[in-house]
Amino acid sequence: MNDEYQFLVDRLGQRQVSTTEETLTEHSGDWATLSEWITPEPVEPGVVVYPETTEDVVTVLKTATERAIPVTPYAAGTSLEGNPVPVDGGISMNLTRMDTVRSVRPDDFQIDVEPGVMGPAIQEAAGSHGLFFPPLPSSGDISTIGGMIANSASGMQTVKYGEVADWVRELEVVLADGSVITTGSKAPKTSAGYNLRDLFVGSEGTLGVVTRATLELAGRPEQKRGGRAIFDTLSDATAAVMDIVSSGVDVAKVELMDTQSARISNAYTGASLPNVPMIFLEFHADHSIADEIAFCRAVVESHDPQAFEIAGEERMAELWEARTELAYALSEYDPERQPLHAGDVTVPISEYGPTIEYAKRQAEETDLLVPCFGHAGDGNVHYAILVNGDDKAEIERGKEVYADLVERAIAVGGTATGEHGIGRGKRQYLVEEHGEHAVETMRAVKQALDPTGTLNPGKIFPDGSD
Secondary structure (H helix, E strand, C coil): CCHHHHHHHHHHCHHHEECCHHHHHHCCCCHHHHCCCCCCCCCCCCEEECCCCHHHHHHHHHHHHHCCCCEEEECCCCCCCCCCCCCCCCEEEECCCCCCEEEEEHHHCEEEECCCCEHHHHHHHHHCCCEECCCCCCCHHHCEHHHHHHCCCCCCCHHHHCCHHHHEEEEEEECCCCCEEEEECCCCCCCCCCCHHHHHCCCCCCCCEEEEEEEECEECCCEEEEEEEEECCHHHHHHHHHHHHHCCCCCCEEEEECHHHHHHHHHHHCCCCCCCCEEEEEEEECCCHHHHHHHHHHHHHCCCEEEEEEECHHHHHHHHHHHHCHHHHHHHCECCEEEEEEEEEECCHHHHHHHHHHHHHHHHHHCCECCEEEEHHHCEEEEEEEECCCCHHHHHHHHHHHHHHHHHHHHCCCECCCCCCCCCCCHHHHHHHHCHHHHHHHHHHHHHHCCCCCECCCCCCCCCCC
């Protein structure tokens, strides 16, 4: 053990501290490590600690701050912008051992959890009371709630239920100096003071470490149906999406796949989807779900679909596999071409179709493969740019297309990232999206809560300074 970190063993014990090469290497990256653009030279932490209680987190942060050692919170490592990757070594704080569901209060529709609890554990605990946590992202089965809160995550059901942030009621947070604060309230609403709860949601571990969260739950819908609509053209598909949303159809999921995405998914899953644009739909209701489906069918049919197909609940998993497996399918599709990086811009719903059409024009002009898909119902465009890693010119073209798409999204009133966060990968767009004064205000908040720059340095801000 490096003498610099012996204090951690003295306070936590050897079982909660590791410096093995395997552990340090694992904590030097996340899913974004696959992109050398985001993490060109991964930096290993000097040590990994595994707190098991709030008191452990207090100990680590207080003593690290006193010694000017950076601390990078880490959870499941499923981030896509290098959010939990250390840039200055120091301590990687792995919170996955804080994985207890503390209580479920069905009368209040609430659950108290520690940050290392993963999506399935929340759903299981809530499900025993006929409840569920609606906003889990697509990676919810392998992601922690602490990571979802830190990253302001969202998923396929955002169009009906909103983001994870909308379901957070109260947070216990440890600040860089070891102080413990409680933000928010277990009450349905509060107007007492500044809304510090929402300040920490989406802060990517740069302002404090969440050690407990109270989440709101919802009753499980009695009826659930899903299906798909198939179109001849991408413009028909995106126009149908806009019409579904603007018409007020009560739909839980609206996901789009373009022709390339369908082809890639077929190759990976062995499915036999038609290689044409399509939208996937899911409906949740306690009664009269047939009426809502009929409403949606009428809206969709005004856009000349090839087909509008609804399946029973028993076939829904099969239908959704094409969409849920797409992230893995992209990496397996062409051995010579890998995704440059995962894009996730979000735009006003009226700009959803034009944004995808712009992406396809850019792909054609640069001779690149740019499949587009995503959470269409809330304007979230996911895209991948497949490039040959040995072709520097192709990589540069891919980077230019990626930047063009982000900049266009911001220009039409959207955001550089709908759910992946800023991390290291999108720092250069922060001022363009929010303006210099707003970013300086963010820096002031960071300075006030973490004056020594202990927490997750090198993230969010454009030049990497805190």
